[in-house]
Amino acid sequence: MHISSTEVDYIALGASSDFRADGRHAFEFRDVIVESHLVPSVSGSSRAQVGGTDVLVYVKAELGPAQGKNGTEGVITFTAHYSSVTGLDNEVRTSNMLNAELEESLNRLFSEKQAANLERLCLLEGRVAWTLLVDVTVLKADGNVLDVASFAVRNALLSTLVPHVEVIRGEEGEADEIEVDDEPASRRLLLEGDPPVFISVCLLGSKWMLDASQDEEASMTSKLSVGVNSSGKVCGIVKAGEGALEWDGLGDTLKTAANMGVKIIEGLRKVQASRAETVGFFA
Amino acid sequence: MNEMVDVEVDDHCTVVVRAATRSRTEDVDRSSELGQMCVVAGDQIHVEPGFVRGRGTLTESGLLIATVGGVVDRVNKLVSVRPLVSRYTPEIGDVVIGRVVEVSQNRWKLDVDARQEAVLMLSAMNLPGGAQRRRTYEDELNMRSLIKEEDLISAEVQELKQDGGIALHTRSMKYGRLSEGQLVRVKSALIKRQKKRFQMLPCEIHAIFGNNGYIWLSEEEPRKELEEQGRNTETPKTSLDGRRRISRLRNSILILNEMSMTIHAQTIMDVYITSEQAGLREFEMLRQNVREQLIERVRNRGNF
Amino acid sequence: MGLREFDYGPLVSVERGTEVTTRERKRQWNELRPLFMRTRMVSHAAGSSYLEAENSKVICSVNGPLANTGGRTEAIERAKISCYISRTKFCGLEDDELEKRATTEYEGIVCRALESIVRVEQYPKSTIEVHVLVIEDDGSTLSAAITCACLALADAKIELRELMACCSVVNANGQLLLDPTLDEEKEASGSVLVSYLATSGKVSTVFQTGQLAYDEMAQAVELTISGAREIAVLVRNCLRQRESKDRGL
Numbered sequence: 001m002h003i004s005s006t007e008v009d010y011i012a013l014g015a016s017s018d019f020r021a022d023g024r025h026a027f028e029f030r031d032v033i034v035e036s037h038l039v040p041s042v043s044g045s046s047r048a049q050v051g052g053t054d055v056l057v058y059v060k061a062e063l064g065p066a067q068g069k070n071g072t073e074g075v076i077t078f079t080a081h082y083s084s085v086t087g088l089d090n091e092v093r094t095s096n097m098l099n100a101e102l103e104e105s106l107n108r109l110f111s112e113k114q115a116a117n118l119e120r121l122c123l124l125e126g127r128v129a130w131t132l133l134v135d136v137t138v139l140k141a142d143g144n145v146l147d148v149a150s151f152a153v154r155n156a157l158l159s160t161l162v163p164h165v166e167v168i169r170g171e172e173g174e175a176d177e178i179e180v181d182d183e184p185a186s187r188r189l190l191l192e193g194d195p196p197v198f199i200s201v202c203l204l205g206s207k208w209m210l211d212a213s214q215d216e217e218a219s220m221t222s223k224l225s226v227g228v229n230s231s232g233k234v235c236g237i238v239k240a241g242e243g244a245l246e247w248d249g250l251g252d253t254l255k256t257a258a259n260m261g262v263k264i265i266e267g268l269r270k271v272q273a274s275r276a277e278t279v280g281f282f283a
Numbered sequence: 284m285n286e287m288v289d290v291e292v293d294d295h296c297t298v299v300v301r302a303a304t305r306s307r308t309e310d311v312d313r314s315s316e317l318g319q320m321c322v323v324a325g326d327q328i329h330v331e332p333g334f335v336r337g338r339g340t341l342t343e344s345g346l347l348i349a350t351v352g353g354v355v356d357r358v359n360k361l362v363s364v365r366p367l368v369s370r371y372t373p374e375i376g377d378v379v380i381g382r383v384v385e386v387s388q389n390r391w392k393l394d395v396d397a398r399q400e401a402v403l404m405l406s407a408m409n410l411p412g413g414a415q416r417r418r419t420y421e422d423e424l425n426m427r428s429l430i431k432e433e434d435l436i437s438a439e440v441q442e443l444k445q446d447g448g449i450a451l452h453t454r455s456m457k458y459g460r461l462s463e464g465q466l467v468r469v470k471s472a473l474i475k476r477q478k479k480r481f482q483m484l485p486c487e488i489h490a491i492f493g494n495n496g497y498i499w500l501s502e503e504e505p506r507k508e509l510e511e512q513g514r515n516t517e518t519p520k521t522s523l524d525g526r527r528r529i530s531r532l533r534n535s536i537l538i539l540n541e542m543s544m545t546i547h548a549q550t551i552m553d554v555y556i557t558s559e560q561a562g563l564r565e566f567e568m569l570r571q572n573v574r575e576q577l578i579e580r581v582r583n584r585g586n587f
Numbered sequence: 588m589g590l591r592e593f594d595y596g597p598l599v600s601v602e603r604g605t606e607v608t609t610r611e612r613k614r615q616w617n618e619l620r621p622l623f624m625r626t627r628m629v630s631h632a633a634g635s636s637y638l639e640a641e642n643s644k645v646i647c648s649v650n651g652p653l654a655n656t657g658g659r660t661e662a663i664e665r666a667k668i669s670c671y672i673s674r675t676k677f678c679g680l681e682d683d684e685l686e687k688r689a690t691t692e693y694e695g696i697v698c699r700a701l702e703s704i705v706r707v708e709q710y711p712k713s714t715i716e717v718h719v720l721v722i723e724d725d726g727s728t729l730s731a732a733i734t735c736a737c738l739a740l741a742d743a744k745i746e747l748r749e750l751m752a753c754c755s756v757v758n759a760n761g762q763l764l765l766d767p768t769l770d771e772e773k774e775a776s777g778s779v780l781v782s783y784l785a786t787s788g789k790v791s792t793v794f795q796t797g798q799l800a801y802d803e804m805a806q807a808v809e810l811t812i813s814g815a816r817e818i819a820v821l822v823r824n825c826l827r828q829r830e831s832k833d834r835g836l
Binding site: 321322323324325327339341348350351352353366367370394397398399400446447448 | 633651652653654664706710711712713741742744745746747748749750785786823826827829830831
Binding site for chain 1: 296297298299300301302303382394433434435461462463464465466520521523526527530531533534564565566567568569570571
C-alpha cells in the first residue's frame with residue numbers, strides 16, 4: 001500500500017485528536033450495508049459493503065463424509081480471493097498473501113467448537129454430513145476487509161438453503177439411508193446457529209480505532225481482530241502488523257470491540273428478518 | 284444477553300446496519316451533451332468528403348469508424364469521438380500531483396495515474412540554496428533526502444515525449460514535496476482545466492487541483508521557503524479546526540465525484556455550505572441517502 | 588449436479604436432484620441460451636462487465652493502459668495485453684474437468700482474440716490487464732470470457748477496431764449443439780470456438796478440440812458464426828444502453 005511518511009503522521013495525529021480523515025471518531029463504524037440471496041443457483045449468498053470495501057460470499061452445501069474424531073461433525077471450509085479488480089498492488093505474491101491471511105483467519109474463527117456447532121451438520125453418524133464450501137470474493141478493498149468479509153459470511157451461512165433430507169431408519173441388519181427431497185420448494189434453512197463476526201482494532205500512533213480505512217491500515221502499527229458472537233463472547237483473536245503493543249489499557253478497547261460486535265450482529269439479524277428486497281448485481 | 288454491562292461504553296461507539304437499497308441513477312452534468320450523437324466502438328460515423336480524422340476514430344476503406352464509445356464531436360472538418368470517462372491525458376502546462384515510485388540516478392519516477400509514469404529530472408527540480416545552480420554529484424546522492432519513494436509531489440507538465448512519456452518540472456517554489464495535508468483522489472475528467480490550480484477556498488483551506496484528479500488540501504500554504512527544503516524542518520501541524528474543515532471539504536469532493544459532477548471551488552463550496560447549514564456532521568454527509576439529498580438541495584439553489 | 592459416491596456401507600450413493608436442462612425443455616440445437624450482459628459492474632476498475640447465460644456466469648475487469656514498470660530494456664511500441672482467468676471454488680467443475688481446461692492455454696487464447704480488436708499501437712509502453720472471474724461454469728465459459736472481455740475493454744474506453752462476440756459449438760452424439768452446457772461439453776467428441784468481428788464480419792479466433800469430420804467442421808463453424816452474430820447485436824446494444832444512461836438520455 002502506498003503512503004508517504006508525512007501522510008502517516010497526519011493520520012496518526014488525527015487519531016490522537018479523535019478526529020479521523022472522514023470525520024469519524026475512534027470507535028465509529030462506517031455504515032454496514034448488507035443483502036442476501038443474490039444468486040439463486042448456489043445454496044447461500046450475501047454481500048456486505050462498508051465504505052469502499054465490498055465483499056461477496058457464496059456458500060455451496062454438499063453432502064460429504066462426516067469428519068471429526070467420532071465422525072460426528074460436518075465441515076466448513078473457506079476459500080478467499082481478492083478479485084484483481086480491487087486496484088491493489090498487482091503483485092501475485094501480495095495477493096496470494098492476502099488471500100491466505102483471509103482464509104486462515106476465517107478458518108480459525110469457525111474451527112472453534114463454540115463458534116460453529118459442526119455436530120449439527122452431521123446427518124448420519126460416521127458417514128454423512130453437510131460440507132459447506134464458502135467462497136469469499138473481495139470486490140473492492142477500502143480497509144477492514146476481514147470484518148466486512150465476516151459480516152457477509154455470517155449472513156450467507158444463515159440464509160443458506162438446502163434440500164430437505166430425511167433419514168430413513170434401516171430395517172434390522174440394514175443401515176440407515178438418506179433420502180434427498182429434490183423439490184425446490186422444500187428447501188429449508190440449514191443453520192440456525194450463531195456464527196461469530198470479526199471486529200478489528202488498529203493501533204495508530206498510540207490510539208486504537210475500529211474500522212480502519214485503507215489509508216489508516218497503511219499507517220497502523222498493530223491490528224487485533226477479535227472474533228465476537230451475539231452474546232459478546234470472544235471466540236478468537238488474531239494479530240497482524242509489525243508493531244508491538246502494550247497490554248495495559250487494551251482491555252477496555254477489546255471490550256468496546258466486543259460490544260460493537262454485538263451491535264453489528266443485532267443489526268445484521270434485523271436486516272435479515274426484515275426480508276428486504278434483494279438489489280444484487282442488476283441495480 | 285450482554286455480559287459486559289458494567290463497561291463504560293464510549294458515546295461514539297456507534298454503527299448503522301442496513302439493507303442495500305437501489306441508488307438513484309448516477310447523475311451526470313449533462314447540460315451540454317443532450318441531443319448529441321452517441322456511438323460505440325465499431326460504429327460507422329457519417330461524414331462529408333474532406334473530413335479530417337480526429338481522436339477516437341480510424342479510417343477503413345474510406346469509411347470513418349469509431350474506436351471508443353462516446354459523443355461525436357465535429358469542429359469544422361475535424362471529426363472525433365469524445366468518451367465520457369477516460370484516463371487522464373496530460374497536456375503541457377498541467378499541474379499534477381504524483382507519488383514517487385522510483386528514485387534513480389538523477390531522476391524521480393512518479394505515478395500520476397496516467398497511461399505512463401511521469402519523470403522529474405533532478406535538473407528540473409528546485410533545490411535548496413537557490414534556484415539556479417549546477418547539480419553536483421552530492422545532489423544526486425542526496426536525492427532521497429529531498430524526496431523519497433511514496434512521497435507526494437506537485438509539479439507542472441513540461442514536455443510530452445513522442446512515446447507518451449511525461450516530463451515534469453517544478454517551475455517555482457510553490458511546487459515540490461507535499462506534507463501536512465490530505466490527498467483526495469477523484470476522476471480526472473471532473474477537474475476542468477482552469478487558470479488557478481493553487482487556490483485558497485473561502486473556508487481558509489488551501490487546495491491544489493491536480494489535473495490528473497489528485498487534489499491536495501492543507502491548512503498552510505504549500506510554499507517552501509528556501510531553507511525548508513530539507514526533511515527535518517518543522518512544518519506547523521494542522522489545527523483541529525483545520526482538520527474539521529479539511530474533512531468536510533474532502534467529503535464534499537468525494538460526493539461530487541460519486542455523482543460524476545464537475546469539481547471546482549464553486550461546486551465544492553456549494554456542497555460544503557449546504558452541509559453546514561443542514562447541521563450535518565462531517566461523517567454524516569457520506570451516508571447514501573444524505574448524499575443524494577445534499578445534491579438535490581444544491582441543485583435547487585440553481586447553481587447547476 | 589452429479590453423483591457423489593462413498594466407499595462404505597450399503598448406502599453407496601447420494602444423488603442430488605438433477606435439474607432439467609434447457610435442452611430437455613426444448614432448446615433447439617441451434618438456439619442460444621438467454622443472455623444477460625451488463626457493463627460497469629465494478630466502479631474501481633477502468634472497465635468491467637458481467638455476462639450470464641443461464642447458469643454460466645462470468646465477470647471481467649480491465650485495468651489500464653498501465654505504465655510498464657520495472658526496467659524493461661526493449662522499446663515497446665505497442666501495448667501488451669495480459670489476461671488472467673480465475674474460477675471460484677464451487678464454479679461447478681470437478682478436478683478432472685479443471686485440469687482439462689488448462690488455464691494458461693485459455694488465457695493465451697483470450698489474449699490473442701483481444702489483440703485482434705484492440706488498437707495496441709495507440710498505447711506504447713503500456714500494459715492492458717484483463718481479469719476474468721468465472722463464477723459459475725455451465726459450459727461455453729471460454730467464449731463467454733472473450734465476449735465479456737470485449738465489453739469490459741469497451742467500457743474502459745480502450746480504443747477498439749470493432750466489437751467482437753464469441754460463441755462455441757460441440758458435436759455430441761453426432762449432433763451439433765450451439766452454446767453447449769457443461770453436460771453437453773462433457774459428452775462431446777469435438778468442439779469449435781469462433782470469435783466474430785461485428786463490423787467487418789471476419790473471424791479472428793478459431794479454437795477446435797477433439798475430433799470433427801471435415802464437413803462437420805465447416806457446418807460447425809457456420810453455426811458458431813450465426814450464434815456469434817446474434818451475440819454481437821446484444822453486445823452493441825448493451826454498450827449503447829450504457830452510453831445513453833451515462834448521458835441521462
